[in-house]
Amino acid sequence: MAVSLVRSHSEKQAGYRELVLEAPTIAPLVRPGQFVHLRIPRLEHRLLRRPFSIFMADQDTLTILYKSVGTGTQLLTQVEQGEAVSLLGPLGNGFPEPNNDHIPLLIAGGYGVAPLYLLASRMARTGVLFVGGRTRTDILCDDEFEALGWDVQIATEDGSRGIQGLVTSALDAWAANNAGAEPAELFACGPDGMLRAVGERAITHNWKGWLSLDKHMGCGMGACLACVQRIRQPDGSIEWERVCKDGPIFEAREIVWEQENEDNHE
Amino acid sequence: MSDSDAMLDLAVNIGELRLKNPVMVASGTFGYGPEYADLVDLSKLGAMVVKGIRKIPWEGNEPPRMVEVPGGLVNAIGLQGPGAQGFVDKYIPFLKQYDVPVIVNIWGTTLEEYGEVAAILDAADGVHALEINISCPNVKEGGIAFGTNVDTAANVMQMVRKNTRLPVIPKLSPNVPNIGDFAKIAEQCGCDAISLINTLPAMVIDIETRRPVLTNTVGGLSGPAIHPVAVKLVWEAAAAVNIPVIAMGGIQNAQDAIEFILAGASAVAVGTANFVDPMTPLTVIDGIADYMRRHNVQRFSDLIGALDVH
Incomplete structure (x- = not known):
């Protein structure tokens, strides 16, 4: 968990924005397909964090690309450069290592x-x-x-x-x-x-x-069991898995x- | 650590269970231990209360299982879990690595099942107390069906009591006309403590589709919205009995926890706030210590029920 400062926040194209966060404890660990769970500033009377896929990551910063679609993402558009944002991440497993013969x-x-x-x-x-x-x-x-x-x-x-x-x-x-x-x-x-x-x-x-x-998540860490998905197991049985933690x-x-x-x- | 810190005594007893501090994590909000262990040192918690377990593995409800509302969440997870033996095999070895009492929340759809789960967990090395779930609003059988009638609640409490030597803690429903009656029954049945409150039955409707948002139709409300309701019920329950009260309901910070303690709670549990900030239990512990320093209270037990009613 980290408090990140917004390095930049800009429109990418109509309706879509790019948020660059200073996250030196998170960014170097990021694997493609992982996400961060972000607490949206000024989203009053709403508790939960919001998950965002990671668009870019280097040693110091990570970038998310989002569309303003609901109350949360609309408020996110107001976040300014230098503002502090609470982040949990990187979460989830990410994509498997690609097969280079394919x-x-x-x-x-x-x-x-x-x-x-x-x-x-x-x-x-x-x-x-x-x-x-x-x-x-x-x-x-x-x-x-x-x-x-x-x-x-x-x-x-x-x-x-x-x-x-x-x-x-x-x-x-x-x-x-x-x-x-x-x-x-x-x-x-x-x-x-x-x-x-x-x-x-x-x-x-x-x-x-x-x-x-993409499922509605609660905790993002596998504890609340809100974002479950039925997954076929190797033995043929079907079990709930947690999209946030197992996916x-x-x-x-x-x-x-x-x-x-x-x-x-x- | 300063001299005054060395003198601060945060320990508290729940029956024969000694907690190093009064802050637990509430059942269903911290998984079975591994989920948050990378972020939070479980040994720092007063106790770890794991998610509800019945005798057999249980699927829980169909998603959507959770919806956010102003000041809280409405959930209908439906007590998905690995079953009593599954829990013992899969999670006890992990939990044993930590210096933290493990309290297992148990439920069943029949009186007999409550007894069987209690017996299985009693035989497992590494379980320190049982919390009896007679108050979950999200399962069709079991849970709240037992907890809103004094006689059926008493039957469950006696059944569990008969099947374990571990401390027994019924978790009471807020959905009753007189919480004191249920607290007293727990005391009469030989329970070691009571915990309250479970979630408040609730419902959210999508007006565009004209359907309930949760597949289960109804769920349980948790979070800061229910905190004042819980404080009042904890105050009433604590006044009715001499056994310790463990309070939960919307704790977000030390102030919320201290309200419960002044109202008569011997310990508290952080629930929904864990989903937002898993460090909350630790900040609550620190905040209680700060409050004790500011008010010159050296022993935590001196704060319990120290409410000055007009």
Whole structure:
């Protein structure tokens, strides 16, 4: 746990902001896919911290990339340079070590691109980023990935950038041309619906699919048991695991999605 | 450590259990020990109260299980847990590394199950007391179903008492017309202490979907919002009995804890605040020591019930 000072806080593009925090006790430990649990200043009468994926980390600072969507993130936009923020982290397990014999396919929904950028920046090889959003202003970090030498495939629901449709359409188009040519490994972060669809592709194409889940968290440290997810165990049994502590990354085949579970009970 | 610090005595007895200080962590808010052990030295706690355990492993409720409200949380975790033997095998070896009394919160869906859990934990080396959960609002059977009727509460207390030599601490529900009656029953059943309060039954509705936010529909409210309610109930319960009272409900800092102590509590437990700042129990211990210095109180026990009522 640390009190961090805000080094800078700026708009990245319409609706999205980048918060750089001085966190010399946390930042050097960060692995891609981990998160910090942040107490939002001025969020009065609300107790819980808010989890944020880590977008960048060096020896002294870590950066989060967020969208102002609710009361908490709206208040976060008011945080100023030099202000103190309470942080717990780095939390969660992060992505597994990528298999360098496989081409990495990163699939991002909106600001789900944040932990994938940290992952890509530390990878030994380049691959393909599939990034999707509702409209062109929801497409983030394509320049950063291109600067790393990545192939960037964009999809927007309204067709204002890249192909029109969901990010999985872009993935399907790529797979139709490339599947079988080279073994691939998939890493994804975004809303549940996207993750589930991405997980189905991973299974279909016989790729490993590492999905970063986002569940409402209480403590962020595995104590409160609020953010549980049903996970298939190696022996075939199904157990609750804690997204904050046992995740937030799970392999596509392990995750028992809600509807699937209801189907099993019927 | 100054001379005056050397003279400060924070120790307190709960039955035959001696605590080095009066600050515990409340059941369900500190896991089973490992969750916070990297951040908090468990040996510094007055006691570690682990999450509720029944005889068999239990799944708990479907998510969403928790929702934030002004001044608190409403939770319906539903007592997910590894079962009595699972707890003993998986967590006792870990907890034994620390110099901290381990209090296990127990529950069951039948009277017999309460007795069986008590017997299993009694036989386990490394358990120091049992807290009886007769007040959880989030399970369909067990919990509060036993705790809001004096006779069924007494049956559970006697059953647990019969099955263990460990100190027994029923955790009382705030959802009763007269808390003193339940405190007295605990004393008559040979319980060593009582703890209170459990969460207050509560409900949150999503007006857009017109559905309850929690899958369990209802849950239990905890956090600073319930603190004054808890202080009043602790004050009434402490007045009704001679056994020690362990107080919990919305403690965020030493001031909140000292209110409970002045109202008659011999010890306190930090709950929901652990989710926000796991260091809270330690800052509460330090704050109580500061208060004792400022008020020239050398022995913590002199503060218990030192309320000056108008």
